[in-house]
Amino acid sequence: MAQPIPLRHAQDLLKASCHQCSLSNLCLPLAVGEGDLARLEDIVYQGRVYNRGDHIFEQSDRARSCFAVKSGAVRTSIVNENGDEQVTGFFLPGELVGLESLSGGDYACTARALERTSLCEFPVDKLEQLSGALPDLQHHMFHLMGQEIQTGHQMAMLLSRNTAEQRIAALLLSLSSRFQRRRLSPTRLTLPMPRSDIASFLGLAVETVSRVFTRFQKQGLIHAQGRQVELLDLPALQAVYRDNGEDAPRCQQHHSQG
Amino acid sequence: MAQPIPLRHAQDLLKASCHQCSLSNLCLPLAVGEGDLARLEDIVYQGRVYNRGDHIFEQSDRARSCFAVKSGAVRTSIVNENGDEQVTGFFLPGELVGLESLSGGDYACTARALERTSLCEFPVDKLEQLSGALPDLQHHMFHLMGQEIQTGHQMAMLLSRNTAEQRIAALLLSLSSRFQRRRLSPTRLTLPMPRSDIASFLGLAVETVSRVFTRFQKQGLIHAQGRQVELLDLPALQAVYRDNGEDAPRCQQHHSQG
DNA sequence: CGCAGACTTGACCGCGCTCAATGCGAGTGG
């Protein structure tokens, strides 16, 4: 996190530099050249800190900004007309939250900090202006949004055609590779979210998530204690994700083909 | 593919004008002023015609263009490493296919014509260049992509928290409103896709789709004969989508709350 | 008219949901 920064004026704090950020190679700065980085720093509010549970933006509020995660973790969720909530995404350091706010209008989801989290804020109007001026930035924004769309389709596939075990394996593998991108261990993770968020995100009941975790543990795939998870056998997890674990088709399983 | 159009020079064929297109108020032209429309027409290949089943682009091919549907209908699908296919979207006249190709790289899905279909093709590189020059166009592209992301989240919600009846009601209502946008009847539709595509899109078995259609018919909500569907009671369909139809909670139903 | 592909209908059964009870820290006050 970003606390031990020497206390200067708030101005300075908000204008800390992307140059020094360890995530600049995962975040927007990677899109622009050295010369243009100053212009990006010019529109960003850096280093805002949120505590666990703090709301970053709220569904139906006017969408003014999108955010890059600097440290901590964020979850987004939507509430439908029925009143029940679904988690739509988890965001780790280096990732952008609220890209869909570039559609203009209001936020389509609510974003909350899952733990102590610091964010950089990009006002959408300025980001749009700057994208018009910097082709590389525009290209990168298109790239990110395109990827977000693809992620959505992958998610739809996961939710509609895969068993509970496959969904959870997929989530663990996704987290693993995203931890690895940040040069953290891909096998020893601390989940930033409770089981209930995992359940909501994957379209399962909490009980099912819990049961699958214990099943994986008994099979020696993971070692889990609360939010501390060790992935003991990545290839096996990938096999679970791909074809539900066993090559021997013991019996018919849910959703075997379409 | 492009046969029964009066034979002129290919040049003329490809440069038919957005000015005259009845969909210009649903499509990209709506984003740019009269003066800039020529520049959009300049980069578009108009009026390419595809027959039912023709592939428009293929997953893993180099992503060169996105497409606007002029008439007919398109479906996109992805094939995962397991080899099974999932339909990820249906596209009707006025809608853009392959927006996620703006991520650069390869197409993440396959697009096929569901019936005789004509499309306008926008090369992504030129579209990107032009977006840099025309802020309104860039804004609109961001808008469209942001909406696509939101649609994905809605889809995830539908797939993970809703019953078969709710999913099918939602699809029918979606089609209804999209037909209405084009000033067609919102209650008498001809489905452009077979049941199997509906099933794949909604994460259901074909048999289930069929059963729900007959159930809806018996309840007087729709009248369906093959792909001809009449929506007899839109409010009731909306009620089904929202809370599974009945105000009396007769018994516990799948996914009642999260 | 017969064949193929799309759609429908029925029988059966399993995954994952609901309901309900229990285990397990962490924070609080006596």
Place this chain on the structure above:
DNA sequence: CCACTCGCATTGAGCGCGGTCAAGTCTGCG
């Protein structure tokens, strides 16, 4: 230091939605 509580996580019992398998039925087309 322990009793109490509250949130989170785990475990068990029971059952329904929707999937698979397997026949039909309908429709268009050569």
